[in-house]
Amino acid sequence: MPFSLRERKSVVVLAVLVFLNLLLISIQVPLGSEHTLFNKIIFSVFSPVQRAVVSVGAAIAGTWNGFFGLRGARVENQKLKKDIFFLGLENMLLLERLKFLQGDKLIQDNQASIRKTVLSARVIGVDASNYYKSIVINRGGADGVKANMAVCDKQGNLVGRVIEPVTLKEAKVQLITDEDSGVSVISGTDKVVGLLTGDSRGGCRISYVVTTMPGGREGEDLFTTGYDKLFPPGIRVGKITLIKTDGSFFKTILVQPFFSYGDLGQVAVLKERFEDLF
């Protein structure tokens, strides 16, 4: 059956586009996670659209809540006042305790420095293929965000790190639950050190802990070590849920991250490494 002119044109366009896609794939595979210029351009063009969509959605939700959520506002306000009171008290007690260890001036300087280095950001997008791999935040190069900065949730638990592409007002964050991520961690009690990677299913695992190494128990908390030169040391990461030795050279250690995916509306970008401050 002979092809019509229109069909021939379509087949040629299809062949060209398939070839270009295959070329794009084959160029990148040896580069690993490097991003092509084309990828960066598309991200730069469309991320402001995503930002606008989310802002409009948030504005509509805000108006809705403003009209219909007022009933709960009074109760919530009272609860927040109570929380602020206790948090203020707690902060004061901790400051007093800290004064025993450091001078007033040093504490004030450190507090001011921390405020300058933490940048709050809103999550405006999630990974289109697997939402446990990456998110997009509404802060970018114009706010001082750069690749490899650590990102935490509202409670200070590690979420991931900023990766390329970073545009003027948006940035992509690789989550610790991504299979290709890596964080050097240490357990709180037994001080077992290992490399934490994600499983892209919402959980994590610790690799390269040999079976002959003693220590490590289920329920132990994990913190960053800073050995990877990416994440500041001492950030809470997750809890060990299972340790298995199944005859292989390394232990199987499963970890549940502390950050909750459902609570990722707002995050904090650590603009500087904490070890540089103290």
Added chain:
Amino acid sequence: MMKEALKVGAATLTAFVLYSLLGRIEPSLLLVLNTFTLVVIFFSMLKGELFGVLLGAFCGLLQDSFSLGVFGVAGLSKTLLGFVAGYISRKMNVFPFFRNFIFIFILATGELAVWAFFYALIFSRRVITGNALIFFQPLTTAVLGSLIFALARRLKTPQT
């Protein structure tokens, strides 16, 4: 030509806005419904394979740029999807409701299979199924797609 390019742009934007909204409402919805696939199938069936190929390539690459991994995998699978959807819908009548549902289901399954094949081939890893949620993707696309077509037909038919 300019008009067609604008239409491709508008359709891509529609898919992107839907994706952004879904991700904001509930991230796991992105596994159940791929808005880019839905938009590519819908417009390719209406406008033919040439439009489908271009729209598929744009939407696929856009999906790739908002996910970690190799850029071009979704681009490739959606380019093929656009072509097949446009070509077959011109050769066969796939617009009656039930036939429409089956056709979209097969297309969405095929697209997912091609994407999963390339993903597994490149990364040497199993595709993330999100507790099997991803397997509902063709069904959701077929249900929504056939409903949208039925609605469009109803709106187009003059009321007596």
